[in-house]
Amino acid sequence: MPLENIQRPLPGIGKMASDFGGVYVANAVVAFIFAASGPVAIILSVGARGGLSESDLSSWIFGAFFVNSLISLLFCWLYRQPLVFFWSIPGAVLVGPALGHLSFAEVIGAFYMTGLLMGVLGFTGWVRRAMQAVPMPIVMGMVAGVFLRFGLDLVYSMRDDFWLAVPMALAFVALTAVPRLARVLPPVIGALIVGAVAIALMGTFDAKSEPLIAMAQPNLYRVVFSWQAMVELVVPLAITVLVVQNGQGIAVLGAAGHRAPTNAITLACGAGSMITALVGSVSTCLTGPVNAIISASGARERQYIAGMLVALFGLAFGLFSPVFTRLLLSTPKAFIATLAGLAMLRVLQTAFTISFRDRFALGALVTFLVTVADVAIFNIGAPFWGLVFGFAVSWLLEREDFRSLRAEA
Numbered sequence: 085m086p087l088e089n090i091q092r093p094l095p096g097i098g099k100m101a102s103d104f105g106g107v108y109v110a111n112a113v114v115a116f117i118f119a120a121s122g123p124v125a126i127i128l129s130v131g132a133r134g135g136l137s138e139s140d141l142s143s144w145i146f147g148a149f150f151v152n153s154l155i156s157l158l159f160c161w162l163y164r165q166p167l168v169f170f171w172s173i174p175g176a177v178l179v180g181p182a183l184g185h186l187s188f189a190e191v192i193g194a195f196y197m198t199g200l201l202m203g204v205l206g207f208t209g210w211v212r213r214a215m216q217a218v219p220m221p222i223v224m225g226m227v228a229g230v231f232l233r234f235g236l237d238l239v240y241s242m243r244d245d246f247w248l249a250v251p252m253a254l255a256f257v258a259l260t261a262v263p264r265l266a267r268v269l270p271p272v273i274g275a276l277i278v279g280a281v282a283i284a285l286m287g288t289f290d291a292k293s294e295p296l297i298a299m300a301q302p303n304l305y306r307v308v309f310s311w312q313a314m315v316e317l318v319v320p321l322a323i324t325v326l327v328v329q330n331g332q333g334i335a336v337l338g339a340a341g342h343r344a345p346t347n348a349i350t351l352a353c354g355a356g357s358m359i360t361a362l363v364g365s366v367s368t369c370l371t372g373p374v375n376a377i378i379s380a381s382g383a384r385e386r387q388y389i390a391g392m393l394v395a396l397f398g399l400a401f402g403l404f405s406p407v408f409t410r411l412l413l414s415t416p417k418a419f420i421a422t423l424a425g426l427a428m429l430r431v432l433q434t435a436f437t438i439s440f441r442d443r444f445a446l447g448a449l450v451t452f453l454v455t456v457a458d459v460a461i462f463n464i465g466a467p468f469w470g471l472v473f474g475f476a477v478s479w480l481l482e483r484e485d486f487r488s489l490r491a492e493a
Contacts, residue, residue, distance in 0.1 A: 086209030088345035090162040095388075103386040108378070112393035114270060115168075115377035119394070120149075120401055120408070122272040122427025123173055128412055129234070129424045130176050134183030140364055142409040143303040147365030150300070150402025155356050155368065156395035159349075165342045166378045166391035167349070169356060170398075172369040173431070174324035177230045179366055181458060181465050182317055188364065189308040194317035195361035196307060201322050202367075203354025211350040215327050219489060221439045222474045223327050225448035226320065226467050228435035229455025231428050238425025245418030247286065252279040252419075256426045272427050279419050290414045298406040302363040316464040320471060325353055325369045332372035340379035340387070344370075443485035447478030 095103070124145060131141045148171040159167040182191055205211040241249040255278040259271040283289050330349060337344045349370050356368030378390035401408065412420060439448035451474030458466045478485065 087207075087348045087351065088163075091164045094161065095164060100389065100392075103389050105382065105386065105389070107382045108386065108390040109393060111378045111381060111387075112390040112397065115374040115390070116394045116397040116401075117273050118270050118377065119170055119371070119374050119398075121276050122423055123170070124408065125412065125420045125423040126173055126234070126427060127171075127176055128409070128420050129237070130180040132417075132420075133180045134188075136183070136188065138409060138413060139303060140188065141413075142300065142406045143363045144365050145405040145409055146300040146302045146402045147360035147363040148402070149398040149405065151360045151363075151365070152356055152368050153395040153398030153402065155352055156398065157392055159352060160388040160391035160395065163345055163348075164385070164388045165337065165344065166375050166387045167337075167344065168371050168374045168378070168391050168394050169352065169368050170371045170374065171360070171365060172321070172325045172329050172367045174227050174230065174328055175321045175366045175369070177234070178317065178320055178324065178465075178467055181230075181467070182313070185460065185463060185465070186310070186313050186316070187308060189306050190310045190313040191317065192305050192361050192364060193307045193309040194313040194321065195365075195367060196358055197309070197314055197318045198321040198325070198367050199354045199357030199361065201318060201354070202325060202350055202357060205322075205326070206347050206350030206352070206354055209347050211326060211347060215331060216489075218323055218327055219444045219447065219475070219478065219485070220327065220331075221441070221444035221448040222451050222471065222478060223323055224435040224438040225451035225474055226455050226470045227324065227328060228432060228439055229452045229470060230467055231432045231435060232456055234421075234425045234428040235432055237421040238429075241418040241421045241425070245416060248279060248282050248288070248416060249418050249422040251282055252276075252422045253426065254278075272423070275426050276423060279415075279423065283415055283419060288416050290416075298404075298410075300403050300405045304362055305364050307361075312463055316468045320467050321367050323471070325357075325367050326350065329369035329372060333370035333375050336372050336376040337379060341384050342379065342387075443488065444478050444482055446481055447474040450474045450477045 127144060128141060131144065152169045152171065156168045179191055205214055242253065252275040256271040256275040259266045259269060259274045330353065334344045334346060353368045360368055374394060378394060379387050439452065451470040454473050455466050455470035460466060461469055
């Protein structure tokens with residue numbers, strides 16, 4: 085079996101205590117706050133658009149944090165690397181339009197099949213070939229198309245709730261303009277704090293009558309396997325996890341001097357996706373931004389401690405997911421839309437840059453246009469057709485780019 089060997093000897097309590105340090109705590113806190121702010125707002129935005137209930141969203145967040153944090157703890161310990169797993173943000177965004185014509189049970193069925201596909205690719209070692217076979221510009225054209233609505237919602241929020249959205253955006257810009265300050269207070273966190281202050285001053289927090297403190301009671305969902313959901317979601321979900329999310333995470337770790345176990349990571353994403361699907365969570369992935377933060381400083385051989393700390397924070401967040409879900413849903417709609425839009429800005433910029441920078445630009449453009457048009461064909465959503473038509477156009481008109489891609493592989 086082509087899974088990478090774990091790093092022995094496994095660290096015991098004494099070794100982990102000696103590797104512990106303030107820099108790893110600080111990195112873990114910043115990384116976790118990042119994961120628990122903008123990305124959670126994206127889940128809530130997608131879920132609200134798709135008609136999910138507060139109970140559905142709380143269960144989704146429980147699986148995204150609690151289950152994936154257990155996987156993160158295990159992998160950080162086994163491989164002694166900062167290997168933190170959360171959920172696929174592009175995958176979550178793909179779910180939003182699908183919920184307009186698919187039931188949640190059908191979407192969850194697609195989560196299971198995506199997990200099974202990734203598990204097979206990781207177990208057999210075929211994942212590297214699969215990742216190399218898909219042109220990144222075409223994939224990112226789809227990502228840009230599905231993420232565009234978050235950028236537009238950010239603009240609409242400034243129009244609809246000026247005194248909330250604009251101060252949040254200004255805080256984001258101000259922190260981004262001062263990199264030294266941004267390392268201490270990430271721009272998305274600064275925007276969240278400014279938004280919370282604005283909501284308090286304006287008195288627009290809509291407190292619910294339910295008790296605020298509550299432990300997670302995750303839902304167990306009935307699953308429906310439909311061909312429509314399989315065709316529409318499985319391939320795009322698998323591509324966004326393996327190529328976009330895991331590709332980014334592995335590259336980040338490689339730049340920090342780590343040798344990430346690609347096959348084992350893929351198998352973990354497959355197994356994690358099937359487990360989190362039980363409670364309605366989107367597919368598991370190796371997170372890029374969080375691993376980038378915790379591998380940015382400190383001794384490389386001790387950075388796994390920061391990963392384990394992030395996982396412990398994630399376990400607590402998942403256990404109390406109803407609290408955080410209720411708090412965020414009690415804020416004005418513009419708060420979540422602004423926070424999600426700001427969190428997406430850099431990702432959207434990267435998607436456009438990769439799509440139209442060099443090769444496969446025409447295929448990427450077709451993919452983007454078809455995805456943004458959001459026209460379903462045979463009741464199958466636009467992101468799938470964007471990939472199909474974009475790949476076909478590149479295959480017909482950009483053959484030289486394919487030859488270059490094969491030569492590099």
